[in-house]
Amino acid sequence: MKNVQKAIERHLNILEFTLASLLRRKAKNLSLLAMYLLVVFMLASLQFFVTALKREAAIILDDAPDMVVQRLMAGRQDLVPGSYASEIALIKGVTAVRPRLWGYYYDALNGANYTIMASDDPTAVAERASIGSGIARSRNLAVGDLLPLISYDKNPIMLEIGTIFPSGSDLIAADLIMITPEDFHKLFNFPSGQATDLAVTVHNPKELPTVAAKVASQLPDSRPILKSEIMRTYQSIFDWRGGMTLVILTTSLLSFIIFAWDKATGLSAEERKEIGILKSIGWETSDVLLLKLWEGTVISLTAFLLGVVLAYWHVFFLSAPLFAQALKGWSVIYPRFQLIPVVDAYQLTILFFLTVVPYTTATVIPCWRAATIDPDAAMRY
Amino acid sequence: MIELSRITKSFNSGKPNQFTAVDNVSLVINPAQITVFKGPSGSGKTSLLTMIGCMARPTSGRIFLRGVAAAVPFQQEGAESVEITSLPERFLNEIRRSTFGFIFQQFNLVKGISSLENVMLPAYPTGEGRALFRARALNLMEQFSISRLAGQQVELLSGGELQRVAIARALINNPAIIVADEPTAHLDSKLSQEFMEIAGRLKGEGKSVLIASHDPIVFDSPLVDSLIEMRDGAVDASRGRR
Numbered sequence A: 001m002k003n004v005q006k007a008i009e010r011h012l013n014i015l016e017f018t019l020a021s022l023l024r025r026k027a028k029n030l031s032l033l034a035m036y037l038l039v040v041f042m043l044a045s046l047q048f049f050v051t052a053l054k055r056e057a058a059i060i061l062d063d064a065p066d067m068v069v070q071r072l073m074a075g076r077q078d079l080v081p082g083s084y085a086s087e088i089a090l091i092k093g094v095t096a097v098r099p100r101l102w103g104y105y106y107d108a109l110n111g112a113n114y115t116i117m118a119s120d121d122p123t124a125v126a127e128r129a130s131i132g133s134g135i136a137r138s139r140n141l142a143v144g145d146l147l148p149l150i151s152y153d154k155n156p157i158m159l160e161i162g163t164i165f166p167s168g169s170d171l172i173a174a175d176l177i178m179i180t181p182e183d184f185h186k187l188f189n190f191p192s193g194q195a196t197d198l199a200v201t202v203h204n205p206k207e208l209p210t211v212a213a214k215v216a217s218q219l220p221d222s223r224p225i226l227k228s229e230i231m232r233t234y235q236s237i238f239d240w241r242g243g244m245t246l247v248i249l250t251t252s253l254l255s256f257i258i259f260a261w262d263k264a265t266g267l268s269a270e271e272r273k274e275i276g277i278l279k280s281i282g283w284e285t286s287d288v289l290l291l292k293l294w295e296g297t298v299i300s301l302t303a304f305l306l307g308v309v310l311a312y313w314h315v316f317f318l319s320a321p322l323f324a325q326a327l328k329g330w331s332v333i334y335p336r337f338q339l340i341p342v343v344d345a346y347q348l349t350i351l352f353f354l355t356v357v358p359y360t361t362a363t364v365i366p367c368w369r370a371a372t373i374d375p376d377a378a379m380r381y
Numbered sequence B: 001m002i003e004l005s006r007i008t009k010s011f012n013s014g015k016p017n018q019f020t021a022v023d024n025v026s027l028v029i030n031p032a033q034i035t036v037f038k039g040p041s042g043s044g045k046t047s048l049l050t051m052i053g054c055m056a057r058p059t060s061g062r063i064f065l066r067g068v069a070a071a072v073p074f075q076q077e078g079a080e081s082v083e084i085t086s087l088p089e090r091f092l093n094e095i096r097r098s099t100f101g102f103i104f105q106q107f108n109l110v111k112g113i114s115s116l117e118n119v120m121l122p123a124y125p126t127g128e129g130r131a132l133f134r135a136r137a138l139n140l141m142e143q144f145s146i147s148r149l150a151g152q153q154v155e156l157l158s159g160g161e162l163q164r165v166a167i168a169r170a171l172i173n174n175p176a177i178i179v180a181d182e183p184t185a186h187l188d189s190k191l192s193q194e195f196m197e198i199a200g201r202l203k204g205e206g207k208s209v210l211i212a213s214h215d216p217i218v219f220d221s222p223l224v225d226s227l228i229e230m231r232d233g234a235v236d237a238s239r240g241r242r
Helices: A002-024 A026-061 A082-089 A133-138 A167-173 A181-188 A205-218 A227-265 A269-280 A285-316 A324-328 A345-371 A375-380 B045-052 B089-099 B115-126 B130-143 B159-171 B189-204
Strands: A067-073 A076-078 A094-100 A102-107 A112-118 A128-131 A146-150 A156-164 A176-179 A197-202 A222-226 B002-011 B019-029 B034-038 B060-066 B081-083 B100-103 B177-181 B208-213 B226-231 B234-240
Touching (some): A002 A026, A002 B115, A002 B130, A026 A227, A026 A285, A026 A345, A067 A082, A067 A205, A082 A094, A082 A205, A102 A181, A112 A133, A112 A181, A128 A133, A156 A181, A176 A181, A197 A205, A222 A227, A269 A285, A269 A345, A269 A375, A285 A345, A285 B115, A375 B045, B002 B045, B019 B045, B019 B234, B034 B045, B089 B100, B089 B115, B100 B159, B115 B130, B115 B159, B130 B159, B159 B177, B159 B189, B177 B189, B189 B208
Parallel strands (some): A128 A156, B034 B208, B100 B177
Antiparallel strands (some): A067 A197, A067 A222, A094 A197, A102 A112, A146 A156, B002 B060, B060 B081
């Protein structure tokens, strides 16, 4: 027990000396801390943002249909005849088949593309639309305002804004306009009895691959897409975007590594002499290494913790202004939304091991040589 | 008592540039005395002191510490002396920390930290509570009339103040033996006299003081009990003085 207390006291004493020692080289250590902090902040922000986006997409896709069936013509998506819906509905295990009408609309006024979708809601009123908050923002629209859309034959269709989607669903609905199927047909001259694709609901999720195989076999020109596949695509898109941003960040990351390596490994003559003095007055090699270990740990841990806290604030309170453009997607209308805080402990641990551990090691190793000098060297300075 | 038996220290052994700093020295140093090693530069004084102070090992020969062994924590019960040359590094460190206090020619204080922190420095890795050794450091600084300098960084101190901080640091772990290597080399006559007075005080407190010096103020001082003259690594003449 006494030995444990002694060991704790030894650590505390050496830690205290470490802090005093770090304060001596304020400029060097503060510049190092600032660089370190910046790198951890950028990496942690990126990590928080990508993880939160993936989760956001997963939550939204939760409401998506189990399976979407498209029709292909010459390798491109074509309209799906209504007969396909009735044929699929007969497959065992299928609970519902819903033909969906949707398309894209280019708004020359602000150079943005909107997603236009026909509503399933039987109470939907003609010439009244529900729009995403991104459109409302960019066109400065409020409920009750009129939104003119130009139809296929260049005639304007005036839509009254009935609802603006809450910004909670902004990631996917920011550029969405929901109108009645009649207005949809009118806007695009969309042939009746056809759909853009079919939303299929299957009672037992385990049967989805079987149902998909049956659809593909009965309707050879169809392409069934499972929700899990869409989910995977989203995940990889966000991963890819995160990766691209990381590549851009790599330059700064490399500069930091070179800078940190130089600062951490370069022992000045003064530091060498100091190690000699410590050895000569009774410090053991392990005491000196403990001092250097604490030095590296204090700097890297402070940078890591501060960087992670700042990144959390940047992503979840400020909605990541530094990365949003690169990560949310390429669009004129960017979604504006508050990400739900989500922290992946595994990824944070990886970040910890990629930043704190190498730096601390880089600090200790060069001291090893200096710390193993004979204590009598100090007698000869 | 410290006993040296046929101590030799060679550098670059077996190489063409082999150099023998200490050559077959045997002597006895009595406790609670001031012992001065006198000799020109390169005579082997510093090398001998580093071996006595457990900072380096001799190439051959043995060194015994008697009477001060109580400070050695691992010593076997009933043993009168400890032979330090064959001890592992960890034990040597422990002895160096608990038994010896060092005063260096250049004082070797750590820049950028306060005088008080410099005095406390040897006690940090001992595992003793900080409050205890801090109080002891302040008490030592009080004794040497430098308590007003406790918070000041050492680079702002004068030569005399530096010397007192270095002495206080050497005493922080309450060692039985003080080893001083050319302690007056950078001091004027007045400060050198003052150093000898402090050495006399330490002797009065029962500590053994070993000084390597070629300063007449030191070796001619009436406080010196034993003068060992060295030349070319060997003891030239040894005479006791009381």
